[in-house]
Amino acid sequence: MTERRRYWLLKSEPEAFSIHDLARAPKQTTAWDGVRNYQARNFLRAMQIGDQVLFYHSNADPPSVVGVAEVVKAAYPDATQFDRGDAHYDPSSHPDQPRWDMVDVRFVRQFTVPVPLDLLRKQVGLKRMELLRKGSRLSVQPVRQEEWKEIIRLARRRTSRRGSERIPQQ
DNA sequence: GCCAACGTTGGC
DNA sequence: GCCAACGTTGGC
Numbered sequence: 074m075t076e077r078r079r080y081w082l083l084k085s086e087p088e089a090f091s092i093h094d095l096a097r098a099p100k101q102t103t104a105w106d107g108v109r110n111y112q113a114r115n116f117l118r119a120m121q122i123g124d125q126v127l128f129y130h131s132n133a134d135p136p137s138v139v140g141v142a143e144v145v146k147a148a149y150p151d152a153t154q155f156d157r158g159d160a161h162y163d164p165s166s167h168p169d170q171p172r173w174d175m176v177d178v179r180f181v182r183q184f185t186v187p188v189p190l191d192l193l194r195k196q197v198g199l200k201r202m203e204l205l206r207k208g209s210r211l212s213v214q215p216v217r218q219e220e221w222k223e224i225i226r227l228a229r230r231r232t233s234r235r236g237s238e239r240i241p242q243q
Numbered sequence: 244g245c246c247a248a249c250g251t252t253g254g255c
Numbered sequence: 256g257c258c259a260a261c262g263t264t265g266g267c
Contacts, residue, residue, distance in 0.1 A: 086265090110250075132265055190266080208248040210264050 080216040081120060082127040082204060083142070083178070092128045092140045092183050101180035105213075106151045107161045109173060113213035118148045120176050127216060127224060129204070130187070137187035138224055146177035186231040188224055198223045 083105060085091065095103055108114055124144040130137055150171035153159040166172035193199055203214040216224075 084265090112250095136266070208264095210249060212264085 079123075080125050080127070080218060080221040081116065081144075082129055082138075082214050082216050084129045084131045084212040086132045087130045088132070091130065092142075092180070095128070095142060095178070095180045096183060098180070102145060102177055104151075104175050104177050106153045106175040108151070108175065108213060109161055109163070110212065113211055114172075114174055116211075116213040116215060117174050117176050119215075120144045120147060122147055125181075125221065126178055127221070131212075135187075135189040135191065137189040138184070138193070138228070139187045140183035141181040141225075142178040143181050144176055145179045148174040148176050151175040184228040184231070186228070188227045188231065192227060193224070196223055196227070 087093075090103070095101060105117070108117060122144055126142040126144065127138050128140045128142050130139050151161075151173040152175075153161045154163040154166045154171060154173045155168060156162055161173075163172060190204075193202070194205055199205060199220055202216070202220050203209055203211060
């Protein structure tokens with residue numbers, strides 16, 4: 074039996090689709106479509122219902138982890154690959170053997186204060202994180218349990234710090 | 244807006 | 256199979 078993955082990170086440009094959009098979506102759920110990278114697709118295919126997801130805003134100011142979502146439907150064919158009018162239309166993908174998949178994710182929570190990329194870079198425990206690798210562009214990536222815990226901890230600390238002068242800034 | 248890093252394409 | 260050219264990503 075293979076190891077079961079539990080934690081992931083999904084990137085989205087907030088101008089295209091933000092965590093706020095997810096929170097306001099019907100059933101607070103969306104199909105994560107448009108992924109057109111084989112490595113990212115393979116990670117989508119490895120996702121299981123209940124897996125936890127860090128929601129990351131790329132091309133944002135500042136780029137940050139902004140909250141948590143969860144997988145509510147495992148991989149199935151991405152409809153946009155067959156839609157000529159869609160920006161992600163792929164004319165070389167055929168319905169009898171779809172090339173691209175998507176999953177459904179549901180909003181869990183938005184961090185009170187986002188955890189910015191530059192703060193992540195300062196964490197010794199996150200040195201191996203895919204997101205922080207130079208040149209990394211992977212929009213769907215696995216997150217180690219230790220990394221997940223560290224980021225959730227950072228989100229909590231930043232939340233609890235609000236309004237308190239006694240907790241030193243770092 | 245710049246540009247480094249990356250993935251894909253296609254000529255050979 | 257090689258690799259130059261190209262388009263995209265995404266931090267800065």
